[in-house]
Amino acid sequence: MSVILIIICFIAIIGAPLFSVIGGISLVNFLGIGKILVVPQEMAGITNTALLHSIPLFTFAGYILAKSNASKRLVRLSGAAFGWMPGGLAIVTLIACAIFTAFTGASSVTIVALGGLLIPALLSDKYDERFSLGLVTASGSVGLLFPPSLVIILYGVIASTSIESLYVAGAIPGIIIILTIAVYAIFKRRSFKTENKFSMKEVGAALWDIKWELPLPILLFGGIFSGKMAISDSAAFTVLYVLVAEIFLTKDVKIKDLPNIVKESMELVGAILVILTVSLAATNYIIYKEIPNMLFDMTKGIIINKFMFLLALNIFLIIVGCIMDIFSALMVIVPLILPLAEAYNVDSVHLGIIFLANLEIGYLTPPVGMNLFISSIRFNKSIVEIYKASVPFILLSLLSLGLITYVPWFSTWFMDKTSIVGKWEYEYGDGIIDSLTIKSGGKYFRAKGDMMEIIFAEPIAKNYKISKDSITFLAEEETYKYEIFNRGKRLKLTDINGAERFYQNKMEIEIPAKTGFFISGWIDELNDVKAEFYLNGMGHWIEKGEEKSFRYEVNQGKLSIITMDDEIEKKEIYKYKISKLKDSFILYGNNKKFNFNISEEISDL
Amino acid sequence: MVVFLKKFVGVFRKIEEGLLVSLFSIMVLVATSQIFLSFFSRGVIWFDSLLKYLVLWIAMLASSIATYSNKHIKIDLIGRFAKGRLKSIVNLTTNLFSAIVCTVITIVSIVYIAEIEYGSTDPSPFLGIDKWILLIILPVGFGLMSVKFTVFSILSVYFTVTNRDVERMYSTEKETIHKEY
Numbered sequence: 001m002s003v004i005l006i007i008i009c010f011i012a013i014i015g016a017p018l019f020s021v022i023g024g025i026s027l028v029n030f031l032g033i034g035k036i037l038v039v040p041q042e043m044a045g046i047t048n049t050a051l052l053h054s055i056p057l058f059t060f061a062g063y064i065l066a067k068s069n070a071s072k073r074l075v076r077l078s079g080a081a082f083g084w085m086p087g088g089l090a091i092v093t094l095i096a097c098a099i100f101t102a103f104t105g106a107s108s109v110t111i112v113a114l115g116g117l118l119i120p121a122l123l124s125d126k127y128d129e130r131f132s133l134g135l136v137t138a139s140g141s142v143g144l145l146f147p148p149s150l151v152i153i154l155y156g157v158i159a160s161t162s163i164e165s166l167y168v169a170g171a172i173p174g175i176i177i178i179l180t181i182a183v184y185a186i187f188k189r190r191s192f193k194t195e196n197k198f199s200m201k202e203v204g205a206a207l208w209d210i211k212w213e214l215p216l217p218i219l220l221f222g223g224i225f226s227g228k229m230a231i232s233d234s235a236a237f238t239v240l241y242v243l244v245a246e247i248f249l250t251k252d253v254k255i256k257d258l259p260n261i262v263k264e265s266m267e268l269v270g271a272i273l274v275i276l277t278v279s280l281a282a283t284n285y286i287i288y289k290e291i292p293n294m295l296f297d298m299t300k301g302i303i304i305n306k307f308m309f310l311l312a313l314n315i316f317l318i319i320v321g322c323i324m325d326i327f328s329a330l331m332v333i334v335p336l337i338l339p340l341a342e343a344y345n346v347d348s349v350h351l352g353i354i355f356l357a358n359l360e361i362g363y364l365t366p367p368v369g370m371n372l373f374i375s376s377i378r379f380n381k382s383i384v385e386i387y388k389a390s391v392p393f394i395l396l397s398l399l400s401l402g403l404i405t406y407v408p409w410f411s412t413w414f415m416d417k418t419s420i421v422g423k424w425e426y427e428y429g430d431g432i433i434d435s436l437t438i439k440s441g442g443k444y445f446r447a448k449g450d451m452m453e454i455i456f457a458e459p460i461a462k463n464y465k466i467s468k469d470s471i472t473f474l475a476e477e478e479t480y481k482y483e484i485f486n487r488g489k490r491l492k493l494t495d496i497n498g499a500e501r502f503y504q505n506k507m508e509i510e511i512p513a514k515t516g517f518f519i520s521g522w523i524d525e526l527n528d529v530k531a532e533f534y535l536n537g538m539g540h541w542i543e544k545g546e547e548k549s550f551r552y553e554v555n556q557g558k559l560s561i562i563t564m565d566d567e568i569e570k571k572e573i574y575k576y577k578i579s580k581l582k583d584s585f586i587l588y589g590n591n592k593k594f595n596f597n598i599s600e601e602i603s604d605l
Numbered sequence: 606m607v608v609f610l611k612k613f614v615g616v617f618r619k620i621e622e623g624l625l626v627s628l629f630s631i632m633v634l635v636a637t638s639q640i641f642l643s644f645f646s647r648g649v650i651w652f653d654s655l656l657k658y659l660v661l662w663i664a665m666l667a668s669s670i671a672t673y674s675n676k677h678i679k680i681d682l683i684g685r686f687a688k689g690r691l692k693s694i695v696n697l698t699t700n701l702f703s704a705i706v707c708t709v710i711t712i713v714s715i716v717y718i719a720e721i722e723y724g725s726t727d728p729s730p731f732l733g734i735d736k737w738i739l740l741i742i743l744p745v746g747f748g749l750m751s752v753k754f755t756v757f758s759i760l761s762v763y764f765t766v767t768n769r770d771v772e773r774m775y776s777t778e779k780e781t782i783h784k785e786y
Contacts, residue, residue: 008702011698011699011702012679012680013680013682013683014682014683014687014695014698014699015679015680015682015683015695015699016679016698016699016702016703017672017677017678017679017699017703018677018678018679018680019668019677019678020702020703020706020707020754021680023706023707023710024702024705024706027706027709027710027713036713037713037716037717037720037721039710039713040710040713040714040716040717040718040743041717041721043710043714043743044717044722044740044743046660046661046664047654047657047658047660047661047730047739047740048657049657052657052660053632053636053656053657053659053660055660056629056632056660056663056664057632057633057636060629060633232636232639233639233640233643235636236633236636236637236639236640237637237640239633239636239637240633240637240640243633259622259626262625262626262629262630263622263625263626263670266625266629266663266666266667266670267667267670267671267674267676268671268676269663269664269667270663270664270665270666270667270668270669270670270671271667271668271671271676271677271678272678273660273663273664273667273668274664274665274668274677274746275678276664277661277664278710323680323682324680325678327678328678328680367682368680368682
């Protein structure tokens with residue numbers, strides 16, 4: 001069996017289509033365990049993948065834009081806006097390429113369409129040739145992290161991670177990648193006076209020139225980030241917009257060209273999706289054989305913490321980037337690495353950004369870096385010349401990769417912290433369960449025993465204390481370091497001897513820190529109100545002896561209390577202010593004001 | 606023989622491409638009409654399923670078409686640098702391998718559809734069309750590719766024997782970056 005697999009791998013590196021390689025490996029593996037029909041079954045499973053149709057649609061829209069003169073207008077506008085600065089044309093190159101790549105997908109298109117405009121402009125502004133070639137070659141892939149980038153959608157589909165979150169997460173890392181190169185360009189040109197002058201008139205004229213394309217990114221970003229447009233709709237919207245704009249308004253593209261554009265763009269889509277189809281079977285085998293666990297066990301002796309994992313990941317992905325293009329690397333590597341990343345508590349959104357930033361460098365690295373080949377053909381230079389020209393840009397990309405990887409904040413700043421409040425369970429080998437229900441306001445419930453004992457345990461609230469990253473259960477006098485894994489899926493407690501235990505989240509939902517604060521029992525003696533917020537999003541309210549149930553939501557600094565009155569939903573929105581010690585809060589709004597303190601009477605719900 | 610094959614392939618390619626373009630147009634229509642319909646908050650529920658199967662059909666057809674012009678994604682660490690007869694042999698190996706894989710996938714998907722999907726009582730994804738009919742594109746797509754890879758394998762033998770440049774095998778693709786600009 002393994003002989004066959006080795007032969008297949010050899011056939012892979014001499015250039016067999018990757019889909020047949022992955023298909024072949026899946027067939028051999030599943031034949032080995034006598035379940036060959038799983039292969040077509042998993043392949044048919046591609047029809048269960050959400051959002052997949054946005055891949056052909058965005059690709060098609062990108063190809064139309066590439067065929068139109070949008071590239072010329074884009075270069076003109078950024079030239080008018082930035083051309084006058086020191087290193088201005090380099091910045092023009094970066095920005096125009098980034099926007100163009102974001103829309104057309106990472107591929108040869110940017111270098112082919114924009115390179116021909118930018119290289120002569122750079123040379124005539126007396127940039128040296130090697131720098132210009134390197135810059136354009138590197139710029140061919142800088143826009144990968146911005147919406148509506150295709151690779152972000154593909155990662156989101158494969159890792160089932162929110163594409164909206166990935167787009168927000170990619171913004172700052174994408175800017176970092178551009179800034180590092182821009183700063184280098186400005187530094188190189190610091191003593192050089194450019195002849196380009198800033199002219200408001202030219203900016204206006206350039207804006208007028210691009211009037212039909214300019215609204216697209218604005219509508220698209222606005223729609224996605226305001227939540228008004230779903231990603232699936234945004235793809236169809238982009239196609240419709242681009243069709244109308246380029247065929248009827250600018251008249252750059254003729255209707256009779258469309259079938260050819262469909263064909264060309266779908267060849268790329270087909271090549272990607274057929275790999276995705278067969279790799280579903282391969283992924284199933286990876287999960288069935290628990291290969292990520294094996295990898296984890298093999299490496300956990302060497303890779304002892306998150307930092308080491310990220311370092312290993314960076315190096316591994318650089319090597320992968322040298323031999324695979326970004327699409328296939330995503331489809332082959334993500335299912336393998338995702339469970340490992342979870343084990344080291346790397347957020348899947350952050351992981352996605354690392355993957356893309358990392359694989360982006362692969363476009364520039366020999367031997368198979370696609371940008372290198374395209375530039376070499378496009379600008380009639382030997383591949384070795386392009387290699388040399390790209391070296392400083394590879395180094396700069398590595399610098400920004402470091403920042404993006406080791407400062408997770410750049411990609412996760414917008415995400416709420418996860419609360420330790422929740423129902424956590426750890427199962428000892430012998431069926432004994434340690435059940436921890438942690439509430440806000442320093443109260444917790446704990447029961448240890450078999451399942452029946454847990455169910456019938458008397459719920460007695462005890463007190464805990466949190467300081468920095470450790471929690472002390474006062475009743476048992478136990479102190480643990482804690483870490484919340486994978487957005488609330490697991491809670492890791494490490495005792496003073498360094499022994500680790502992973503508690504599973506029994507509620508199976510992530511409770512953001514802002515919501516978690518309320519989950520406890522509260523009392524307002526002045527108004528004679530008792531309220532309790534339960535873990536499941538419901539609550540109980542007793543006001544002057546009158547009881548009612550409610551549902552609650554916490555968002556954007558406001559607490560909504562939703563009650564059902566004769567099957568009609570009533571929603572009251574309150575503002576709140578939390579005390580420093582986090583054991584009381586003021587709730588106000590709707591002409592009411594409550595002063596809640598933590599209550600001694602709380603349930604373990 | 607080569608001339609005849611090329612002609613035959615040319616006609617066949619036109620049919621596939623026509624089907625691809627039509628399916629893609631349907632997809633654009635369905636996806637865009639979905640925006641407008643949901644704007645008036647009356648989306649058509651089965652449109653979503655339809656889109657998913659359209660993606661599968663487009664993917665398989667497009668992948669089959671990509672085979673004509675050798676546009677499939679590959680790792681190609683060594684093959685890229687091979688020259689002359691060695692290149693032809695490399696080409697023969699990769700094409701033969703792909704032909705075998707595609708043939709096996711075609712057979713197992715036929716078996717899968719016949720044994721499992723055909724008799725399945727799963728609800729139809731949309732418009733009362735049975736799921737097995739919609740999945741038939743899997744064996745069809747891989748079947749088409751296996752035919753093509755087999756033809757390329759035969760051509761590779763011919764090119765190896767006559768020692769000609771294998772690139773010419775895929776010559777139906779005329780556009781190069783140079784010509785376009």
